[in-house]
Amino acid sequence: xxxxxxxxxxxxxxxxxxxxxxxxxxxxxxxxxxxxxxxxxxxxxxxxxxxxxxxxxxxxxxxxxxxxxxxxxxxxxxxxxxxxxxxxxxxxxxxxxxxxxxxxxxxxxxxxxxxxxxxxxxxxxxxxxxxxxxxxxxxxxxxxxxxxxxxxxxxxxxxxxxxxxxxxxxxxxxxxxxxxxxxxxxxxxxxxxxxxxxxxxxxxxxxxxx
Amino acid sequence: xxxxxxxxxxxxxxxxxxxxxxxxxxxxxxxxxxxxxxxxxxxxxxxxxxxxxxxxxxxxxxxxxxxxxxxxxxxxxxxxxxxxxxxxxxxxxxxxxxxxxxxxxxxxxxxxxxxxxxxxxxxxxxxxxxxxxxxxxxxxxxxxxxxxxxxxxxxxxxxxxxxxxxxxxxxxxxxxxxxxxxxxxxxxxxxxxxxxxxxxxxxxxxxxxxxxxxxxxxxxxxxxxxxxxxxxxxxxxxxxxxxxxxxxxxxxxxxxxxxxxxxxxxxx
Numbered sequence: 001x002x003x004x005x006x007x008x009x010x011x012x013x014x015x016x017x018x019x020x021x022x023x024x025x026x027x028x029x030x031x032x033x034x035x036x037x038x039x040x041x042x043x044x045x046x047x048x049x050x051x052x053x054x055x056x057x058x059x060x061x062x063x064x065x066x067x068x069x070x071x072x073x074x075x076x077x078x079x080x081x082x083x084x085x086x087x088x089x090x091x092x093x094x095x096x097x098x099x100x101x102x103x104x105x106x107x108x109x110x111x112x113x114x115x116x117x118x119x120x121x122x123x124x125x126x127x128x129x130x131x132x133x134x135x136x137x138x139x140x141x142x143x144x145x146x147x148x149x150x151x152x153x154x155x156x157x158x159x160x161x162x163x164x165x166x167x168x169x170x171x172x173x174x175x176x177x178x179x180x181x182x183x184x185x186x187x188x189x190x191x192x193x194x195x196x197x198x199x200x201x202x203x204x205x206x207x208x209x210x
Numbered sequence: 211x212x213x214x215x216x217x218x219x220x221x222x223x224x225x226x227x228x229x230x231x232x233x234x235x236x237x238x239x240x241x242x243x244x245x246x247x248x249x250x251x252x253x254x255x256x257x258x259x260x261x262x263x264x265x266x267x268x269x270x271x272x273x274x275x276x277x278x279x280x281x282x283x284x285x286x287x288x289x290x291x292x293x294x295x296x297x298x299x300x301x302x303x304x305x306x307x308x309x310x311x312x313x314x315x316x317x318x319x320x321x322x323x324x325x326x327x328x329x330x331x332x333x334x335x336x337x338x339x340x341x342x343x344x345x346x347x348x349x350x351x352x353x354x355x356x357x358x359x360x361x362x363x364x365x366x367x368x369x370x371x372x373x374x375x376x377x378x379x380x381x382x383x384x385x386x387x388x389x390x391x392x393x394x395x396x397x398x399x400x401x402x403x404x405x406x407x408x409x410x411x412x413x414x415x416x417x418x419x420x421x422x423x424x425x426x427x428x429x430x431x432x433x434x435x436x437x438x439x440x441x442x443x444x445x446x447x448x449x450x451x452x453x454x455x456x457x458x459x460x461x462x463x464x465x466x467x468x469x470x471x472x473x474x475x476x477x478x
Contacts, residue, residue: 010303010304010343011303011304013341116307117302117303117304117307118307118310118311118320118323118324119320121311121314122320139314139315146301146302146311147301149303150301150302150303189298192293192298193298193301195263195293195298196293196298196299196301197301198262198263198286199261199263199286199290199291199293199299200286200290200291200299200312200359200360201283201286201287201315201363202301202311202312202314202315204283204286
């Protein structure tokens with residue numbers, strides 16, 4: 001299984017300014033970039049934001065190779081979207097949409113490359129703590145984020161494996177041969193993960209005395 | 211200590227419900243207990259009962275008095291479970307993070323959690339690999355890591371479902387030594403008969419029934435005979451016709467200390 005082809009950059013230990021920046025600031029960056037992707041109307045502004053974010057990523061010391069690895073899995077999809085938008089709405093709109101998606105991916109990669117997963121989970125859990133009074137379990141919330149981070153590369157890897165085996169059987173043009181096995185292995189993975197979490201007692205409601 | 215397993219497990223199926231495990235009653239009190247049997251015989255179902263992953267259709271499973279259905283959280287604190295494929299149980303990208311995840315409920319302070327995780331990894335010789343991606347570890351290292359992540363919370367009982375199936379010879383040996391050194395009660399299913407021989411007591415499961423329960427050597431011999439009985443003859447004859455000198459009957463030596471549930475098998 002080539003499921004370790006990570007979509008987001010894995011944590012790179014370091015002591016750069018970005019590593020030392022408070023977690024809330026990095027969260028804010030990701031949320032801000034997500035919102036900006038809806039608000040920015042000019043592709044040139046998107047390009048500037050993208051350049052700034054790439055600069056921030058490189059400032060963390062994670063390196064250009066990791067940056068490339070983080071964005072590479074989305075490039076084929078973005079290429080397809082870009083071409084379609086170019087045909088439908090013209091080049092500036094296509095460029096803006098593609099760049100805005102890349103902005104979100106790079107911003108999320110800055111967060112994951114400079115924050116240990118446990119710190120990320122602690123941060124998510126403390127952000128979710130105010131919702132406890134409404135019955136939310138902050139630890140479950142954090143665990144959900146962790147599972148999501150783990151599942152994205154799995155699904156991407158499952159797709160690559162299925163594509164390779166479809167190619168080997170000469171079925172690369174058959175969408176059913178690609179989609180169904182990915183769907184089945186994703187469901188199996190979800191069941192396995194759920195069972196493993198249950199066996200380890202993870203994700204269960206908190207004890208009242210905790 | 212598993213003080214009582216009195217259960218039957220069946221699942222919905224077509225055309226009729228399928229019984230995965232026939233009615234059985236066991237006290238599992240020995241320090242090292244093995245479960246052997248063919249694929250699909252019910253070994254995993256039996257082990258999953260012990261951690262509450264599978265609820266019994268009838269009867270109860272109790273771990274030191276705690277019912278695996280009514281007190282499942284308590285049971286899971288006491289019983290750690292290791293799966294055959296460590297990748298299906300390691301949730302985090304690196305070993306350090308996965309062990310820390312196990313400790314999140316019990317140790318709130320991040321620094322203390324990290325220190326404890328490092329000590330656990332160090333105990334298993336995994337500290338140098340702590341920050342490596344789980345996908346970059348060898349099969350043996352992953353299995354050890356899965357074991358470390360489960361033992362980090364110090365369960366009383368460790369249940370392992372075919373832990374050596376994906377391991378090479380060297381890593382199997384490493385696993386055997388690691389298991390031998392644990393203070394926990396260990397209950398495992400395996401196809402590795404060498405590993406089964408290390409156990410104090412071995413159950414042989416066949417077609418959803420415990421057909422033998424006794425000392426390791428006798429259980430392994432019983433299992434070998436059982437497996438041979440199910441093989442077609444070299445010439446393609448009917449199943450069970452290849453018993454040759456045994457004359458179609460599989461006798462279990464009395465002196466081996468076993469408690470055979472089925473004294474012999476009739477020739478098919």
